[in-house]
Amino acid sequence: MARIPAPVAAVRTAVRRGLxxxxxxxLILVACSGGADSLALASAARFSFDRVGLVTVDHGLQEGSDRRARSVAAWARDAGFDPVRIETVMVAGLTGGPEAAARTARYxxxxxxATELDAAAVLLGHTRDDQAETVLLALxxxxxxxxxSGMPGRRGVFRRPLLDVARADTRKACAALGLAPWEDPHNTDPAYARSRVRGTVLPALVDALGPAVVNNLARTxxxxAADNEALDELAGDALEVVRAPEGLSVAGLAGLSGAVRGRVLHRWARExxxxxxxxxxxxVVAMxxxxxxxxxxxxxxxxxxIAVARRSDHLVRVVPTHIK
Structure with missing residues (x-):
């Protein structure tokens, strides 16, 4: 029996563990652009599970994006994915820059x-390198x-099983499997902050500090994220304690640590x-x-x-037009 190449095994193992x-x-859906990361992910999911579909999103931001989407869909059908869908989205008019708008439309x-197909999970091909880039951008x-805390491994229906897999391994896995990834020109376009981090900043850090810097950033x-989870749980409990009919008790809030109080105020503002x-x-600082x-x-x-004010011993929501 032929030995499975190590990068292929790494991707398949990560997918099995993540699901x-x-x-x-x-039913598992794979979000696939045709790039190396999502292509390796899709192949591993199809190998490892019985019911695997694929969705490719056409953002319409590049010439020929519709042809690329049809090519990915054709590959998926030939490879036995079912169902296979092309989702065409409109990015113009959405808030944020081009990256944020495209991300909003894609998700x-x-x-x-996922809702229409009653899928249990949608897999995203973000790798350990993507996580390191996200941490640097956040800094x-x-x-x-x-x-x-970077990108979560799970959030709602979305899962990122490759966050512990190197980007280089997804490329090697594609090569070993005879898959030809699409190279997105946006990934090397210096107009985008993530592209600059990917092409210049992270390589410079690796040169200066060694290759372990990628793992260390992702581990950070x-x-x-684990600390956030614990603090969020504390904040959820604290919010119920300081909640009052008028709003939030100032005395109760004052008794909280700053880290927990900030999260309580953030949650309340969202409410x-x-x-x-x-x-x-x-x-949050102003509140x-x-x-x-x-x-x-x-x-x-x-x-x-939305306006929040202090009234006697409580923080309350006020109507801005009534404020003198």
């Missing part, structure tokens, strides 16, 4: 496909623990309707000042026209 909790008859399309933005994300993507560090640095200041304005 070990699913029942044998579950919406994948979520819709550059001055992100807190949430940003430094895992460690911070009030502040969108997570727009709710920033400065908003925290109503508790920890109170000197009679006015209300804090959150995204979507």
């Amino acid at each position: 070990a909790d699913l029942p044998g008859d579950a 919406e399309a994948l979520t819709t496909a 550059a933005r001055g992100a807190g623990p949430r940003g430094l 994300a895992s460690l911070v 009030l309707g502040a969108p997570g993507g727009a709710l920033a560090y400065k908003h 925290d000042a109503l508790v920890a640095d109170w000197h009679g200041q006015g209300p804090v304005f959150l995204p979507d026209g």
